[in-house]
Amino acid sequence: MRDARTGQLVDVHKGVGGLLRVCVHTACAEPSARLGNLRALLTADVLARVAELDGRQVVYRHAEPCLPEREAKALARAAGMMGIHPAAVPGPDASYGSAYGGRTDVHVLAPGGRAPRHEAGLVVEVGPTRTSGGLSQEDLTESTADLLPTRLALLTRPHAAPLDLTPDELARATRQLTRWREHVATWATFPSRPMHHETARHLQTALHDDLDTPTALEALRRLEKEPGIPDGARFELFVYADRVLALELPREVGAPRHGTAEPSHDAGEE
Known part of the structure; x- marks a missing residue:
């Protein structure tokens, strides 16, 4: 991962079997910034999944020191619909304390989020994130629709790059x-x-x-x-x-099929 403090690449995947502590710092903002907060949670989720494939144990939390309770609940609900694992230890304080048994290894910052000034650890910044073309963040994240296409749309851009999610990109x-x-x-x-x-x-x-x-x-x-x-x-x-x-790609395996996708032209199968 690239450390936003130094610009250097840091290997957070070494240390098989070790515990990786990750903290997501959301922005203190209204629903208009929810997609940026979700993108930060998604970045931490992908980081955790990669580390777990490498044999590391990952524990992470969300630091929401000034997020209104209603917005925090809406964010958590949307994150669940997007396949993002919930935080292991909820709470507004950015400090891990005894619950994590050590200092934070990685801070993931939502657009507008801030890491503790004097706390060590790798800092990962998520780029500015917004919607346009009539696509509303509130409608997008508060609906009961499948949010996994939104997850895929967010994954199509580097996490540190600016992102403007449009209806065409979502479609x-x-x-x-x-x-x-x-x-x-x-x-x-x-x-x-x-x-x-x-x-x-x-x-x-x-x-x-x-x-x-x-x-x-x-x-x-x-x-x-x-x-x-x-x-x-x-x-x-x-x-x-x-x-x-975590896009639920095997979701249709074994399901009744009304149409069949064209199989690959496969010289290796008989």
């Missing part, structure tokens, strides 16, 4: 998620094969390089269309990637 993410779920359901009907090694390597390299989720997603898009790869291998890789992306 594009919805279509891609639907297509991938249909493909995974189809690939599940083929014999299992080992994950495609090159794609798995690209995926792991991207996720360990400052949580480069856009590159990880592009690796999946290439695998989706690459000829000559057994569909069982595609299935295993997409399911493995979903342990970090």
Whole structure:
């Protein structure tokens, strides 16, 4: 991860079996900043999932020192709908204290959030985040609609880059998620094969390089269309990637099918 304080890359994935303590600092703001706060929670969630794949234990919390109670509850509800794990220790204080048994390792800052000035730890900044084109943050996060397309849309940009979520981008993410779920359901009907090694390597390299989720997603898009790869291998890789992306890609496996996604032209299957 890149430390916003120094600009240097810091390896937070070493120390297999060790405990990684992560704190998300949300902004003290109204619902108009909710998407930025969600993006910070999502960044911490992806970081935790990658670290857990590496064999580390992760515990994290949300520091919400001046977030109104109603907004804090709305944020937590939207985070749950987006597949973000809840904080292990809730509360307004940014200090971990005895509950975590040590100092914070990583501070993730929402746009407008601040880390304790004199507290050590890596600082990860999330870029400015807004909506446009008639897309309302309140409507987006307070509805009962599926928020996993929103998760995918947020993952298509580097976490530190500015993001302007538009209706077109959200619709594009919805279509891609639907297509991938249909493909995974189809690939599940083929014999299992080992994950495609090159794609798995690209995926792991991207996720360990400052949580480069856009590159990880592009690796999946290439695998989706690459000829000559057994569909069982595609299935295993997409399911493995979903342990970090958490997009519920296997959701349609075994479900009644009204239409069938086109299987890959696969020279490796008989």
